[in-house]
Amino acid sequence: MNLTTIFRNSLLLPKKDALFKLNRISMRDTLVYIILLFLLLFLPDVINFVRNVQDVKGEIPDVVIIQVLFLYPTITIFFTILIITLLSGIAYLLRNILKRKLAYHQLWKMTSYALTWPIILFLFIKVINLNHLFVLLILMLFFYLMTKMIKIYPKKS
DSSP: OOHHHHHHHHHTTTOHHHHHHHHTSOHHHHHHHHHHHHHHHHHHHHHHHHHHOOOTTSOOOHHHHHIIIIIHHHHHHHHHHHHHHHHHHHHHHHHHHHTBOOOHHHHHHHHHHHTHHHHHHHHHHHHTTOOTTHHHHHHHHHHHHHHHHHHHSOBOO
16 A cells, blocks of 8 residues: 555544554555654754754765764654554553453554644644644644544454
């Protein structure tokens, strides 16, 4: 499945049809999708970093180029997996509270796709320099989406 289809279905969450289509996607495609979203999320910070680190001649030092090309993607991948795993753990607790039949790997994927809207909104807030009070609203949106998606699945018998 290509990334545009994944993106389109992620925007349709918590609809049942979109959720089931996304759960059929391979973990490799899920990882590529969420890592690209997080790279996009951190891109304005990297651009500001590169702009602010020019030497006296107005050139960008080689060390900065190495950091942007190698460290930035590596750190982004690490934080992406860490954040998704922690949020999936919270979703696992939510799953237990709601008494639904879901495996952890399904929750991991659902968490990845549920972050599409919050990441887009947070990127928008970052770009136009709004107050970070909106971050709380974004977190509430994420938990709303996760709760609605988990409730789609049947209860444990």
